[in-house]
Amino acid sequence: MPTTAPAARTSTARRTRTSSARRDDEAPLIPILARKVREVEAKAQRGKLGPTNRVKFQVIAFLVREERARVKADAELTDGARSELLKRLDGVATILAKTAARDTSLIQLLEVDQATSPVAKRMRRDWLLESGAELPADELIITDAAPAKATAALVPPQLAERQVIPPQVEARQMAHPFLAPDLALRAPRETPRRRLDGWELMGPLYKAFETGAGGGSACMELPPVPEFDRLSPKGLEIMPHQSRFLEAVREGHRSFLLADEPGLGKTAESVLAASVADAYPLLVVVPNVVKMNWAREVERWTPQRRATVIQGDGEDIDAFADVFIVNYEVLDRHLAWLGEIGLAGMVVDEAHFIKNLTSQRSRNVLALAAGIRERMSHPLMLALTGTPLINDVEDFDAIWRFLGWTNGTKPEPELMERLDETGLTPADKAFYPAARSAVISMGIVRRLKTDVAKDLPDKLVADLPVELDDEYGRSIRQAERELAQRLAARYRRIVEARGDRGLAIGEIDEDVVRLVAQHELDESKAAGSGEDNVFSMVRRIGQAKALLAADYAVQLQRSVGKVVFFAKHIDVMDAAEAHFAAAGLRTVSLRGDQSATSRQAAIDAFNNDPGVSIAVCSLTAAGVGVNMQAASNVVLAELSWTAAEQTQAIDRVHRIGQDEPVTAWRIIAAHTIDTKIAELIDSKQGLALRALDGHAVEPGSSDSVQLSALMHLTRSALGAA
Known part of the structure; x- marks a missing residue:
């Protein structure tokens, strides 16, 4: 990809528009850029600018510069047409600048030489083809950089001094100085070129789930219930939906996003899955509050196995145990020995805890998972969460990386092969349901209580309105009115300062409403427990x-x-x-x-x-x-x-x-x-x-509840419904 403005002009000069380009649009790429930049802006406003949209931001910035150079050099354009096109490009650039001001980590992506990754190159190529441009052969074929042979160190330098080796672990290492080799591992073979290698696929994969493409529950095809329950210890019985999951493990499946609704027994399923797969030693990473419960479940469902809970520096652990249970908060000091003990499987409970890829917690979990996959050909990897999606479909990103399905920028070979087998590309509408099914087949298991536990009663959420009619309650309502009036006054000042921009009488500019609400939310977070912000107000309501x-x-x-x-x-x-x-x-x-x-x-x-x-x-x-x-x-x-x-x-x-x-x-x-x-x-x-x-539910706002509530207050004070 070109990395300088002159090179950009050289590249774009080679592009010619096809005869199908509309006469009323001298630059068919510009509306595509305008649409894409609005998508990025919307994500940034919600604080959900994931890896895919960062690359998209990068490519938009590059193409704006490239297109501006082309427009300036196009001798066939009249001065008026050239001026209009440059004005439109300036509009796209303005949105980029505002987005970068909101998330300052984007500023470095505005540099010309940033858009050089294979993913960025594919995205640029696809948009240019969509605009009707004809590209030379050397820009149509994009190859990935060869993967680095050496992997990053499991323990980052900043955590090196915190590493501990409990005495019992040293005893285990002395008793078993050599790990048994995994003979199933082979030197990596050269991956054959596939039809989809040149496509940017992460964005389409997220879109396939965001739209619920194809409908139907996100659950892989599971084997039928076995005739006999051979797994439960005496006095216990697993349920049919648990049996079907365990049969999939018995048949050789080893990576799962177990996303059953809360309460369907994911812990017991995971404990028994480790037994079926003989995935010992097994590491279980959990929230602190459930460590004891996990140890009890191991003892309950697999009494022949020993579990140990890692507390603090681990002085009291049983290093010869089969299952090591550790909470997220202390994992960082045990990375070194856990990475060398020969783990054959890993369970991450409440896996939505790792969705923030910038957190040290997520990096620790992903580093351990990568190390296990390097040493084992088919380790058991389980991500458990009844709520894998909190705010945005890109919450899947970290979980898919943990399971080895993607690396954040593209699918890994097994998923890529399944996508390639569809015979479709993201340019085909049918690709999206097929892609969703391909990811689900990798190991997503999602069952609802109403579907699999017929004897489990339904639940009802019943609202009980109460009137806060004492003096304290009246003061809360007055504070809420004052907050709403403050928001409305700020809205009016902004609108008056910039002009009505063609708003009809009584019409409200939603962009300004969002701006006002976001500003108030940011101030409220900075102020903490002040007396006049949305957080303190909700707390006072709770007290009342x-x-x-x-x-x-x-x-x-x-x-x-x-x-x-x-x-x-x-x-x-x-x-x-x-x-x-x-x-x-x-x-x-x-x-x-x-x-x-x-x-x-x-x-x-x-x-x-x-x-x-x-x-x-x-x-x-x-x-x-x-x-x-x-x-x-x-x-x-x-x-x-x-x-x-x-x-x-x-x-x-x-x-x-x-x-x-x-x-x-x-x-x-x-x-x-x-x-x-x-x-x-x-x-x-x-x-x-x-x-x-797979429900046909109308897409709603993905704004946070706090932001949406403040926007509602602003509209109410302005007299809108």
Whole structure:
């Protein structure tokens, strides 16, 4: 690809438009660039500028310079036409500059010599062909750079000093100084050239899931239920949907995104999968709160195997165990010895925790996974999450890398082969459902409770509006009005300063509404717990609802028995616990500052002690890895900012072992922003329904709930619906 402006002019001079180019568009590439830059801008506004869109930004910047050079040099253009085309190119460049100002890491991508990767070259070529340009043969064929033979060190330099080697690990290494070689590994053969090698494929793959192309649930074809259950230990029985998954492992499949809805037994499936695949030693990376539960599940489902939980520097671990369980927070100090112990499999629980590829947590997990795949020909790799998509379909990126399906810029050979077998390209509409099916066949397993657990009752989310009619409640509504008026005033100042730009009377400029809301959100995050921002307002609403929600939980408990009470803030939990104590009810509490032992004791007491009536739980600390099916009613005293967090909380009760209908009672403060937040949370379910479950749900906004709520306040203050 050209890397200088003169070279760009030389390259573009070779391009000629076909006779089919429309007469009314002297530069058919410009509308394509305008469309693409708007796509990138929209992603940047939502803070979701993933690797694909960064490359897209890069290529747009390059082609703007290239096209400007071509327009200036085109002697056939009149001065007026040339001026108009340059003006349009300036518009695209302006959007690029504004996007870079929003995300300053993009500034370096504006450099001319940045767009040199094979992915960028393919993207540039495809857009030029779409515009009707004819390219020379040397620009049509794009080859990938040869992969580097040496891989990056497992332990980055900044973590080298933190590495520990527990004494027991040294004993194991002395007892087994040599790892058994994996004879299935062979020197890598030259990959044959495939038809899709020249195409940029990551963007189309994400699009295939974002649109739910082809419909249908995202679940690979699984074997039928075996006639006999040969896996469960005495006294236990696996369910049919678990048996089908384990049969796939028995038949040789080794990499899975296990995305079953929460509560369908992913932990037990993973433990048994390791036994079926004989994937020992097995590493399990989990949130801190579920380490003890994982150890118990290993003992329960595979009593012949030993599990050890890594705490701190690991002084007390059993280095001769079969299963090593470590939480994300301490993984960084154990990378060295884990990378040398001969792991044959790896499980990442709550795999959406690694979606941020810039975090050290994600880099640690991906480095270990890459090391395992280098040493083993067919390791067992399991990514577990009931909510793989939080805000954007590119949340798949890190999970697919962990599983070895893609490397972030293109599919790995096995997936590439399956895509190539479709006989289609991204230029074909039929490619998208075929591509989605190809990725699913790699090992996505997604089952819904209503589909596979017929004896598991449905769950109902019921909203209970409450009126904040005391002085505190009135002060909250007044603060909300003042915030809305401040947002509206800022909107009016911007519109007046720039002119109405052709807006009809009463029409609202959504771009300005978004700008105002984003500015307020950024200020609110910087201010923290101030008295006049959206975060402090929502917290005050939670405080105002605390006793109302607690009182309802008391009434509910007297009617139905055990109740799980969820809140987001400690002061709301404290107020609720005091109210329950005054009512003579025994409670247990699950909070973020508890030890694993006391936490498990509280869970056991709630499930097994008839005298314990209510579990008071933190939304953030008790939303995963907790089984509380002794109750069938949940009270959500405060709303989360994400649909996934709410779902995880409800599914602590709605899971295998539950034999009663489950109802979650959301306490909503009427006539406040609380009502809108509940509506926005519900709307966020659409992404997973489209991408994973194949439902025909209209695409909604992928803006954060906070931003959408502030935009709603702004519109309301301006008199819009």
